[in-house]
Amino acid sequence: MTPAPVEPVAAAAPPFRGPTMMTQDWKDAAFLHWAVDPAEVAPFLPPGVRPDVHEGVTYVGLIPFRMVGAGVSRGPSIPFFGTFLETNVRLYTVDGRGRRGIVFRSLDADRLAVVLGAQAAFGLPYRWARMSFRHADGELTYRATTIVGGHRSVVRIRPGAPVTDGLTTFLTARWGLHERHLGLGLYVPNVHEPWPLRTAELTAFDDELVAAAGFPQLAGRAPDLVHYSPGVSVRFGLPGGRPSPALPSPSPARGEPSHH
Structure with a gap:
């Protein structure tokens, strides 16, 4: 069977008309990336997806950020539990239908209820962690220590100039999550406005x-790469659903952002 063509890399989301599972804002995101051989990533991917590559390499990403105002469907944000700190380690993937996405290797959050709920509902590798965030003197500091295992992370960045290029778009404009849960391969679509990205020291x-x-x-x-974004507003579709196919257009439509 001829593989499906891989969807184009685009900073704006393809049209999305399916039901909304949840909305949330991702704020003060730091993006740290390491270029690696695709063969180093392939063993960690679920069946049906392969490493997505840019100029012969793929990437491992470490992304700390603030989750703000998460809510179910299009409803209001969930008090207390809808806002928390998160740090994830992620990989870049493409499936047999040509849909680009990500696979999470770990997701650390400082809300135990969120960790347990995401594990049960989707099998995502969430872990409970002690976390803190500080923005002072032009720098942003993210700290995390997992409750089990005591794995630590300290990231401090100083944002710089705005940046837009093909590689940053490849790494940040991801319109779906690939996951395997209860023996089923899942694809969870999402849409948001283009990331406003800056270089970072x-x-x-x-x-x-x-x-x-x-x-x-x-x-x-x-x-190899460090970036910062003040954030975007995100809408997730139901697992197994997907955005409408992206059409070749100089100005592709994008999903409507959520507001909290």
Whole structure:
């Protein structure tokens, strides 16, 4: 069977007309990325997906951020539990239908109820962690320590100039999540406005999360790319659903953002 063509890389989301599972805002996101051989990533992917590559390499990402105002469907944000800190380690993937997405190796959050709910509902590898965030003197500091295992992460960045290029779009404009749960391959679509991205200087870094996620060879190695974004508003579709196919257009439509 001829493989389906891979959807194009686009900063704006394809049209999305399916039901909304949840809305949330991702704020103050730091993006740290390491270029790796696709063969290093392939063993960690669920059946049916393969590493997505850019100029012959794929990437491992460490992304700390603030989750703000998460709510069910299009309803209001959930008090207390809808706002928390998160740090995830993620990989970049494409499936047999040509849909680009991500696979999470770990997701750490400081709300135990969120961790347990996401594990039960979708089988996502969430872990409970002690976490903190500080924005002062032009720098943003993210700290995390997992409750089980005591894996630590300290990331401090100083945002710089705005940036837009093909590689940053490849890494951040991801319109779905690939996951396997209860023996089923899932694709969870999402839409949001284009990421407003800036370069960033890494002023402090001490991380054990990437190694714990299966990549000890990256321990002690500075990331190849560091970026910052003030954030986007996100809408998720139901698992198994998908955005309408992206059409070749100079100005593709995008999903409507949520507002909290």
